[in-house]
Amino acid sequence: MxxxxxxxxxxxxxxxxxxxxxxxxxxxxxxxxxxxxxxxxxxxxxxxxxxxxxxxxxxxxxxxxxxxxxxxxxxxxxxxxxxxxxxxxxxxxxxxxxxxxxxxxxxxxxxxxxxxxxxxxxxxxxxxxxxAVYGLPELYAEEIAKAQLIANPGCYPTASILALYPALKNKLIKDQGIIIDAKSGTSGAGRKATVGTLFCEVSDSFRAYNIGGKHRHTPEIEQELSLANNSQITLSFNPHLLPLNRGILNTIYTELNTKSSAKELHEVYSKFYEKHSFVRVLPLGSLPELRFVRGTMFCDLALTVDERTKRLILVSCIDNLCRGASGQAIANANLMLGLELETGLNLAPLVP
Amino acid sequence: MxxxxxxxxxxxxxxxxxxxxxxxxxxxxxxxxxxxxxxxxxxxxxxxxxxxxxxxxxxxxxxxxxxxxxxxxxxxxxxxxxxxxxxxxxxxxxxxxxxxxxxxxxxxxxxxxxxxxxxxxxxxxxxxxxxAVYGLPELYAEEIAKAQLIANPGCYPTASILALYPALKNKLIKDQGIIIDAKSGTSGAGRKATVGTLFCEVSDSFRAYNIGGKHRHTPEIEQELSLANNSQITLSFNPHLLPLNRGILNTIYTELNTKSSAKELHEVYSKFYEKHSFVRVLPLGSLPELRFVRGTMFCDLALTVDERTKRLILVSCIDNLCRGASGQAIANANLMLGLELETGLNLAPLVP
Amino acid sequence: MxxxxxxxxxxxxxxxxxxxxxxxxxxxxxxxxxxxxxxxxxxxxxxxxxxxxxxxxxxxxxxxxxxxxxxxxxxxxxxxxxxxxxxxxxxxxxxxxxxxxxxxxxxxxxxxxxxxxxxxxxxxxxxxxxxAVYGLPELYAEEIAKAQLIANPGCYPTASILALYPALKNKLIKDQGIIIDAKSGTSGAGRKATVGTLFCEVSDSFRAYNIGGKHRHTPEIEQELSLANNSQITLSFNPHLLPLNRGILNTIYTELNTKSSAKELHEVYSKFYEKHSFVRVLPLGSLPELRFVRGTMFCDLALTVDERTKRLILVSCIDNLCRGASGQAIANANLMLGLELETGLNLAPLVP
Amino acid sequence: MxxxxxxxxxxxxxxxxxxxxxxxxxxxxxxxxxxxxxxxxxxxxxxxxxxxxxxxxxxxxxxxxxxxxxxxxxxxxxxxxxxxxxxxxxxxxxxxxxxxxxxxxxxxxxxxxxxxxxxxxxxxxxxxxxxAVYGLPELYAEEIAKAQLIANPGCYPTASILALYPALKNKLIKDQGIIIDAKSGTSGAGRKATVGTLFCEVSDSFRAYNIGGKHRHTPEIEQELSLANNSQITLSFNPHLLPLNRGILNTIYTELNTKSSAKELHEVYSKFYEKHSFVRVLPLGSLPELRFVRGTMFCDLALTVDERTKRLILVSCIDNLCRGASGQAIANANLMLGLELETGLNLAPLVP
Incomplete structure (x- = not known):
């Protein structure tokens, strides 16, 4: 043992x-x-x-x-x-x-x-x-290792920051006009008994909530991305409630700064996350699915260039309870205690 | 009888x-x-x-x-x-x-x-x-009544056009930069046996597909909105697959042309659809839910102004099989045959 | 009008x-x-x-x-x-x-x-x-028409009594040893906020509850079936909770009294319910599905003879909210007010 | 390593x-x-x-x-x-x-x-x-360890045999009249593209299939239980399809041989499975839930005595893909290769 x-x-x-x-x-x-x-x-x-x-x-x-x-x-x-x-x-x-x-x-x-x-x-x-250190291991591993107090990131911010960070850090996209259309499973709403999260109110349904700049994860996302881009970023974050237990999928709309091809952008992302075992940049043409990250620490990322409207569309997805909360907490604890980041977290998804 | x-x-x-x-x-x-x-x-x-x-x-x-x-x-x-x-x-x-x-x-x-x-x-x-007449009754009731051939609108276009039409017709929003983040139930994929639409592949999951200007409903939406605005509109349409049977919910991101308040915009919409029994402009602050249109002809619409990013966010939702296909076909047939539009279609949703 | x-x-x-x-x-x-x-x-x-x-x-x-x-x-x-x-x-x-x-x-x-x-x-x-008159229209239409007070039947009893009544009335099965394995959608648990009926506690799960003679619908079922058979019936009623909104499906195990063939039993049932528009005795070999009664007044019934164990297995299903509660209430009101039983209730199921 | x-x-x-x-x-x-x-x-x-x-x-x-x-x-x-x-x-x-x-x-x-x-x-x-050795480790661990060929048990038989074995081995229940009302998630139907297992045909629905002695798992269950009881057992096995991915829950109706109390029966079961790490006999009054075994090797078991009808009702549940198939295969391989049974299989359920 x-x-x-x-x-x-x-x-x-x-x-x-x-x-x-x-x-x-x-x-x-x-x-x-x-x-x-x-x-x-x-x-x-x-x-x-x-x-x-x-x-x-x-x-x-x-x-x-x-x-x-x-x-x-x-x-x-x-x-x-x-x-x-x-x-x-x-x-x-x-x-x-x-x-x-x-x-x-x-x-x-x-x-x-x-x-x-x-x-x-x-x-x-x-x-x-x-x-306090913001506990996103891909960005702050060294600081986390030395910290006594970790602020474990929010679920939506984890999926949002990991998706946008390489593009903003490398100034590939404009720092304004970013839109995050986020969809989360119902476990994100917690375990308190409320009529709105009863099975019969959520099942077979779908809805937006707190859209238009009202959700509290907005400043958290803006804070980390502003640091990445070294500018004040204001973006539009808009969450929705999915009729499933676990998972967040974000579709993120950005404007390209330069005439980068999808292939070039994909290379930047692949290289950025090459050594990070929990972020998977999918091959061009593939798109993430919630089921493929369920129960795991993976953040799956895809890039699509909309040639007609000159946009880079990013899709990211995570398990909100594992990567977006408790698993990330374990990862941070691993670093704080001198263990390998991945210790106990090499989890394959439960499919189907 | x-x-x-x-x-x-x-x-x-x-x-x-x-x-x-x-x-x-x-x-x-x-x-x-x-x-x-x-x-x-x-x-x-x-x-x-x-x-x-x-x-x-x-x-x-x-x-x-x-x-x-x-x-x-x-x-x-x-x-x-x-x-x-x-x-x-x-x-x-x-x-x-x-x-x-x-x-x-x-x-x-x-x-x-x-x-x-x-x-x-x-x-x-x-x-x-x-x-052929494009069979969206709110826009073309007179032409439909005289037509021999109706092109019944697509499901995504129905939810998209009804949401954007009043704003574009009245030049309240910019005609470029529109983004439609669309989410549809699985019945939209049809009844053909494919692995991708098996219960175990769809349940507990969520994914984007055909994003970035690839979905065939894009030109249909652009056609009708270009006519509304009298300009060539190119927009970004991005569909997703929901783990439920029926329903489409679109979250639509637009840029305001003028400094209209949410209240003023809401009044334009309410007035525009006042006489149209199948479109419900929700009170400011309310947001649509798929379950509230299930089995019906309703298109539920909400307007939200994101003050931080100067955007008008529209949310629209319909039942893709009823309003987005067969119910709309019945409505068109009603008009073609000299009946009231609503005949046989005053359906209340099945909730829960 | x-x-x-x-x-x-x-x-x-x-x-x-x-x-x-x-x-x-x-x-x-x-x-x-x-x-x-x-x-x-x-x-x-x-x-x-x-x-x-x-x-x-x-x-x-x-x-x-x-x-x-x-x-x-x-x-x-x-x-x-x-x-x-x-x-x-x-x-x-x-x-x-x-x-x-x-x-x-x-x-x-x-x-x-x-x-x-x-x-x-x-x-x-x-x-x-x-x-008070027990408001099961297939059994008590005449009494209902004259009543001032109707006791609208429970959801499980409706599906159970309609399934067993013809067999017990005609003494085709033994009056003891009957087992009802019942499965209900979550709307049967009501709209009160409780942790146990939250989406995340019900979704992807299934469980039995109140089995072994504890559920309060037991005496109601026994009361009506005892009257049918003119004997005191004690049966085993065992409910389960399905991860869906609407519907009850009962699988009912009985012992045959006589060596009746499936065909003969089917004829008895078909004849018994021939004039009753809301009960559908399925062809031999077919089995009910919850989706085919959703939103309707139908009780779908199937008979299967297990030759190896000399049992008649009955499967019945209803929509618990419509046939099992509110729709049946409307039907009773129709009779009490001198209208046709079916008035306003010729509803086709919402499929899918 | x-x-x-x-x-x-x-x-x-x-x-x-x-x-x-x-x-x-x-x-x-x-x-x-x-x-x-x-x-x-x-x-x-x-x-x-x-x-x-x-x-x-x-x-x-x-x-x-x-x-x-x-x-x-x-x-x-x-x-x-x-x-x-x-x-x-x-x-x-x-x-x-x-x-x-x-x-x-x-x-x-x-x-x-x-x-x-x-x-x-x-x-x-x-x-x-x-x-060939029948690969149910709780019954045949020694034979499995020496075998070259293992017949890995079916999913329904695993949940059925584990539930009934102690009662039949100890002659606590009658060997005839046993009824298994089984409910399985849709992954049990395999990954072949068929209309009947499409999302829109399974979701929001529930149905029985192959009831009345037609399902091929019947003789497998009877074989092992007949060996346990040293008599020829003929039982009624009746499967149903649940609108969820993973899991089997069996409700099993038996007749008590003796006037054993629930407490006595519970002790027999608890003792029988005491050393078996994958079978959990729940405290009296508790009932299994599918979600609590998802992704695991556990078979959760509950006993209820229906005093009104003198029956022992057993409820058992497993994950059909893990315990009911691939996980059990790994367990058998562990034994065949000289490893501890539990190696690699100490899995906690994914809840919610």
Whole structure:
């Protein structure tokens, strides 16, 4: 058996918590030693998640989220609690010397006022915010390895930034006029009981929501792409709800800066992601499908040039729960703890 | 019992044929007297469609598609056969004096060379093409009423043109740079057995296809919108495949010409469609959902202004089989036969 | 326009309320003049159900459930409120002279103690219970026509009783050892927000629930079948949850009494339901499919003899919201008001 | 890196082939060195399965199925070709000294005449049939470890036998009158393009098929259970098609032999499967859900006593592609090659 590192999970009852449990089971070096939930404290993990019976997690007792206790039993904590609440819990854990991967949005926006205006709440942990690293491994692997606090990226931003980064970094496309038409599976809406996410309201249907500059992932995408292009990017981000559990597919419309051929653009992207094992630039003519990334860390990318309208159309897709949340959290933890990025994450998709 | 008009259906075995059968059953004035299929000729309709047992269509015998026979038993024929094949069958029926609503693409494009280059086939019935009327009732009700041959619009064009027409007609948006991000249910792919449309390949998945100026509905949309705006419009049309049976939802990105407020734009649209019973302009702030048009003739429309990027985002949705094909064919037939447009089509959606 | 009868709907916010609204729209003689909901009173019906915009119901104002007011504006009321609450509301409406079709279980069980033990609540309206008629039109059309109060059957009982009635009435099968393996779409679970009926918990899954004699529809099925067979029938009813919106399919296992051939049994069934337009006995060798009854009043029935184990296996299927609830309520109302049973209910299924 | 064993896959294009590829990727000791398909020979595996890009299988060249070549490159071959064709391919491979796990039905039935009457084809490899071992590891682990040829069990039989075996072995239930009401996801129907398995024909629907003693898995189930009970068991097996990709759930109706309490029965089952890591006997009161076994080797089992009808109702569920086919094949290969049964198969379900 390989070297074991003790990790904890604060907030085990949502879909990202479930997914973290699944991924910890597949990880050769992580032992989940604590899982917390105020509502379920005292129960075995397999009581609330019957699918964990006869796994090594079955008898883990869910505990109250107590930072001091966590510091005794863990080296690193995954934080899967709602925006707003996360920042203070994170600070308490960090103050105990723990490493923290925060899956909420609380430490993603580098600019306090941007955070406060989009999330409509004051930021109570600004000194920690300054030390937080944005946990997109393809862009920030070195910084992540040294960080104590990781702001784990949002699901839509992960699929958006990975798609646009090489084009903007290399000034291949105009920095204005970018449109992201995003489609997400329903697990992105979380596990809270609401009429709008009931089976009978989502099944056989499809709809847009929060379009026209209202979705909170907008500033996160703009922040990272503005840094890539060294200019202030304002784009139009427009999400939709798919009648399926997992997956995000973004269709992204951009204007070409130069008369680059599809082949040249494809070469730039292929080279950019050549060494990155989780990003697959598909052959020209191929297009991603959600099912081919389900349950995995892959971000599948395709480039299409619309000759009639001089546009570069990018299609990217990820599993929102794995690559877009919990899997990426594990990847960040791997780097923070000195392991290979891919440890425990060489997952093939469940097809069909 | 109301006055009965005898109608026929050439090509009963696909999803549009099924839907025409359903709608004829609900129609107070149409009697389906002929349904043809070379493959199934001789069988009762309820043998191939068990769901028609104990309906007035159960004992209709499927026949070979013989124009002379059809002329004896029908006044109007719905033509639901593939592109390319339809034009000659239509001509034979028209030559017999029958009225024809053609659900294929063969008579939709007014310009022969555009048709031939996009459909990669010569047009063998150019004189009938000149007489064909594009069957979008909101735009061409008068011409439809006098026509012998209707080119029934494509599903994507119906949802696209209805969304963009008022804005372009009134020069509210720029005529270039329009992007249509379209999502369709799987019935749009037809009823042919292919691996790509098997349940296990479509379910739990989502993908783009034919993006970047490749889909044949592009010139159809451009034709009607160019006429509306009196300019040559070139737009980017990009379809996707949804894991559900019925429905198309288009998210359409445009640039505002003037500094119109959302309220002003909404008023233009509301007024434009005020008298049109099948188009519903939703209140500002509401967005369409596929389930709310399922099984109906409604086209639901919403307008959103993205203030950050100065765009008008339009969302439109229809049932691709009803409004986008067979229901629209019935509506056209109503007008051609002197009935009210809505006859037999006041259908409420099946929710949930 | 045909003669209009004013009807009301108490409890408009659930799935059966939605379905009643849809069916009233399609009905040539019913005008929905009142729809009540304490939570939504004061709103237009199209505000809570956007799919009713541009229909004749769009401007109906939702009201408080006031029996005296209802008596002024309606002749008959559909009652779609929860079990336990319905009985007293029904009594108030009945006392005002209104006809009532109660969709709850409160008046379905003829024996008070059976009701009280299965529903765990005292029956407060026993005198009305004695006058209630069980609203299964194939069995009780004459009594329904004379009734003031109809106990609209449960969804599972409708599909179960119609399947077993002819065999038990004619003593073709043993009255003991009957097993009903029932599968229902998720709309049967209602529209309350619960984690268990969220899209992500139901989609891609399937499960049994309340098996082994625990489901409350058991005594209702046994009551009607015991009457049919003139013996006390105890059977095993076992429901399951399907990842789809609408539909119930029952597979029913019975033991043959006599050495009847499949052909003979089929003849008995065909003859029994010959004049009943909503029950379709499929040809031998065919089996029902949920999609073929969706949105309709049909109960599709098939008979299979398992020669190896001497069993008659019956398969029945219905749309749980239409035939199993709201459509059957309309059918009962038709009879109570002197209309043809089928009025407004000649609905073809939405396929696909 | 652990010791690597070379394995081959004959027939890579179906869903079981896909699943074997997925599972080989997760296996620490197996290297897939050959994958054959006449139709796709010459292509890279990642050309036909884009989801294998950037995995260690991406560059494997699909080859023609040549036994001599396979003998050079593999130690064991998984055979995923259709019934009837498999037996002769198996014999050729076995004659080369290869170990073979055959996923078809060709070697499952011990009695030649039973095979020939149910499969309607002569058995051409009767001497190999005598040597074949039925590959259900919970029953035959020792024999499997010594075998050269494994008949990998059918999906429905796996879920049925595991559920009934302890009860019949211990004579707790009657050996006659057993009814299996089985429900399977659509991947069980294979990857051949047929109208009946198109998305639009399966989605939103549910149906029974081959009921009443017609399904070919019947004799396989009866064979193993008859051995367990040491009597000739004839049962009624009745399959249904679920609108989801993966999973089988069986509801099984039996008559109790003795007046055993639920608690006593549960203890027998718990003890029987205590040491078997892939079978989970759920706590009394819990019922299995398909989603909790998706992608895994688990067979989840529940026992319910219907006190009103003196029945033991068993519910069992598995993933038909993993436990019901390819995963079980890997488990058998593990035993044949001297590895731990669970090697590479400690998979947690993908939830949601």
């Amino acid at each position: 390989k070297k074991q590192i003790k990790v904890g999970l604060v907030g085990v009852t949502g879909y990202t918590g479930m997914e973290l449990a699944r991924l910890c089971l597949a990880h050769p070096n992580f032992t989940l030693t604590a899982a917390t939930s105020r509502a379920e404290a005292g129960k075995k993990l397999s009581e609330i998640y019957p699918f964990l019976q006869k796994t090594k997690l079955q008898d883990l007792i869910i505990s109250e989220p107590n930072p001091k206790e966590l510091a005794k039993t863990c080296e690193l904590v995954f934080l899967a609690v709602p925006h707003g609440a996360a920042m203070n819990v994170a600070a308490e854990l960090l103050d105990q010397g723990l490493k923290v991967v925060d899956l909420s949005a609380d430490f993603r926006l580098r600019d306090v006022s941007t955070f406060e205006s989009w999330y409509n709440t004051p930021h109570a942990q600004q000194s920690w915010l300054k030390k | 109301k006055k009965q008009i005898k109608v026929g259906l050439v090509g009963v075995t696909g999803y549009t044929g099924m839907e025409l059968a359903r709608l004829c059953l609900a129609h107070p004035n149409f009697t389906l007297t002929a349904a043809t299929s070379r493959a199934e000729a001789g069988k009762k309709l309820s043998e191939i469609y068990p769901f028609l047992q104990k309906t007035k269509l159960q004992d209709l015998i499927i026949s070979e598609p013989n124009p002379k026979e059809l002329a004896k038993t029908c006044e109007l024929v719905f033509l639901a056969v593939p592109h390319g094949a339809a034009m000659n069958v239509a001509a034979e029926l028209l030559d017999q004096g029958l009225k024809v609503v053609d659900l294929s693409a063969d008579f939709r494009l007014r310009d022969v060379s555009t048709f031939e280059s996009w459909y990669n086939t010569p047009h063998a019935q150019q004189s009938w093409l000149k007489k | 045909k003669k209009q009868i004013k009807v009301g709907l108490v409890g408009v916010t659930g799935y059966t309320g939605m379905e009643l609204a849809r069916l009233c729209l399609a009905h040539p003689n019913f005008t929905l003049t009142a729809a009540t909901s304490r939570a939504e009173a004061g709103k237009k019906l199209s505000e809570i159900y956007p799919f009713l915009q541009k229909t004749k119901l769009q401007d109906l104002i939702i009201s408080e459930p006031n029996p005296k007011e209802l008596a002024k504006t309606c002749e008959l009321v559909f009652l779609a409120v929860p079990h336990g609450a319905a009985m007293n509301v029904a009594a108030e409406l009945l006392d005002q002279g209104l006809k009532v079709v109660d969709l709850s279980a409160d008046f379905r069980l003829r024996d008070v103690s059976t009701f009280e033990s299965w529903y765990n609540t005292p029956h407060a309206q026993q005198s009305w219970l004695k006058k | 652990k010791k690597q064993i070379k394995v081959g896959l004959v027939g890579v294009t179906g869903y079981t082939g896909m699943e074997l590829a997925r599972l080989c990727l997760a296996h620490p000791n197996f290297t897939l060195t050959a994958a054959t398909s006449r139709a796709e020979a010459g292509k890279k595996l990642s050309e036909i399965y884009p989801f294998l890009q950037k995995t260690k299988l991406q560059d494997l060249i699909i080859s023609e199925p040549n036994p001599k070549e396979l003998a050079k490159t593999c130690e064991l071959v998984f055979l995923a070709v259709p019934h009837g064709a498999a037996m002769n391919v198996a014999a050729e491979l076995l004659d080369q000294g290869l170990k073979v796990v055959d996923l078809s039905a060709d070697f499952r039935l011990r009695d030649v005449s039973t095979f020939e009457s149910w499969y309607n084809t002569p058995h051409a490899q009767q001497s190999w049939l005598k040597k």
